[in-house]
Amino acid sequence: MTDIVNLTGDHWARRAVADAWESAGRPPINSAGRLYAEQRELYIGYAERRPGFAPADNPDDESQQLAHCRFVALDIDPTPARVAALGRAGLVRPYWYEPWHWQLPGDVRRFPIVRNLPIPTLEEEMGFYCSPDGGKTIFWWSAANQRVRKLTDAEAAVIRGGSSIPELKVKKVGAGWLGQARRLG
Ligand SMILES: [Zn+2]
Numbered sequence: 001m002t003d004i005v006n007l008t009g010d011h012w013a014r015r016a017v018a019d020a021w022e023s024a025g026r027p028p029i030n031s032a033g034r035l036y037a038e039q040r041e042l043y044i045g046y047a048e049r050r051p052g053f054a055p056a057d058n059p060d061d062e063s064q065q066l067a068h069c070r071f072v073a074l075d076i077d078p079t080p081a082r083v084a085a086l087g088r089a090g091l092v093r094p095y096w097y098e099p100w101h102w103q104l105p106g107d108v109r110r111f112p113i114v115r116n117l118p119i120p121t122l123e124e125e126m127g128f129y130c131s132p133d134g135g136k137t138i139f140w141w142s143a144a145n146q147r148v149r150k151l152t153d154a155e156a157a158v159i160r161g162g163s164s165i166p167e168l169k170v171k172k173v174g175a176g177w178l179g180q181a182r183r184l185g
Helices: 015-023 036-047 080-088 153-160
Strands: 004-008 011-014 073-075 101-103 122-130 139-142 147-150 169-173 176-184
Touching: 004 015, 004 147, 011 015, 015 073, 015 080
Parallel strands: none
Antiparallel strands: 004 011, 073 101, 122 139, 122 176, 139 147, 169 176
16 A cells, blocks of 8 residues: 555655645645656756756665655745744755755655556545546546546546446546546545
């Protein structure tokens, strides 16, 4: 069972980070969890001195903190109110030169590098799927938290192959789908 959850939009993090972010009032996120493959691209671009690539850590160097790759970091613009709220929520800012970077306290190397987002599992939460572009992009609206997010590729594949999920009742509406279902992932 993974402890990686969706925060908002395409941002994902470990449950402990999500809880802290929620209790700090859900401030806008610029960056959260970063998958291994994504970090590797950044590192290769930097190592090969490709234009537009900033210094980036090597995700294969486990001696590094790599907090974003361990899904325990958030980049959030540091307004005074957010600094206070995120601090109260238990997150820390270890780097004075990155005042926007928050992470869980302690040595984050106790968390493994993340290579994949959670694979879909059924959960007891009702909501709706919709796809405004005929299935290319699929969104989930959660009745429980009144939030919309884009499904991951893995989740979308399950929806497209729909029949394996008895709870899923999806029908074509115009260019998209509208359905009521239990949540995936
Ligand atoms: Zn950061």
